[in-house]
Amino acid sequence: MTPSSAQPASPPLHHNWAYRRVALPIFALLxxxxxxxxxxxxxAVGLLIGINPVLGSTTVVCxxxxxxxxxxxxxxxxxxHAVYPLQLLLLIPFIRFGDVIFHTAPMPFTAKALIHAARHNPIALTxxxxxxxxHAxxxxxxxxxxxxxxxxLSITPFLRRLLVRIEHHQYPLIHPPHVSLHRADS
Structure with a gap:
């Protein structure tokens, strides 16, 4: 093969954060x-534990x-850990729906109301x-x-298909930027 007929080098693979931090670890586990x-x-258990309304508990509980x-x-x-932002987003809705379902007084979410309650009756507020x-x-x-x-049950078939594709080497690994897949001089 002459240098002029060689295929150009492929650019290195660069994947987004989700692919590197979520998909690749799942591929590795499979x-x-x-x-x-x-x-x-x-x-599934990790996802649901990750959104529980008790902040700071998910790692140990999981x-x-x-x-x-x-x-x-x-x-x-x-x-x-992937759903941590959802835990923060769902905290208030869990508390609000808990108020509705258990018929309790709604939680005052203003700083002024919470500070007033903390100063006048901290034990009742606690x-x-x-x-x-x-309730949440x-x-x-x-x-x-x-x-x-x-x-x-819904992601099991997907993971089975993914395992078959992985066994047939149909998903690439991330290559370091300095290593190309094809060398022009070979």
Missing amino acids: RMGASPRKLAWSI LAAAFVLRLNVAASQLAN RQLWTWEW LVLWFALAVVFVPIIA
């Missing part, structure tokens, strides 16, 4: 032998659930905060019991 079914249940249910810890933690949080947690748990199986 390559290492994780079953699609177990991986699907691990992801780790405990993965051990108790014998799930893939890496997959459940990956899903848990009890009320625990009540709101407890019960609501989340009811939703989790319903949605974990739905999510797991």
Whole structure:
């Protein structure tokens, strides 16, 4: 092959954040032998634990659930951390719906109202905060019991197809920028 007939070098592959941080770890878990079914249940549990309304609890709760249910810890933690922004977005709706379902006084979300309550009756405010949080947690748990199986059963076929494609090497790995797939001088 002469240098003039050589194929031009392919540009290095660059993938977005979601592909590098979510898809590639899932590909790696499938390559290492994780079953699609177990991986699907691990992801579903991680997703739902990741949106629970108790801020700061998801990593430990997800780790405990993965051990108790014998799930893939890496997959459940990956899903848990991927939905962290959703946990923040859903906190207020969980509290609001908990107020409606349990017929409690709505939580005042203005700083002025919370500071006033904290200054005048901090013990009552603490009890009320625990009540709101407890109701939000019960609501989340009811939703989790319903949605974990739905999510797991819906992504299992996708992960099975993905495993077949991975076994046939149809998904590329990310190559370092300095390494090209085809060399022009070969």
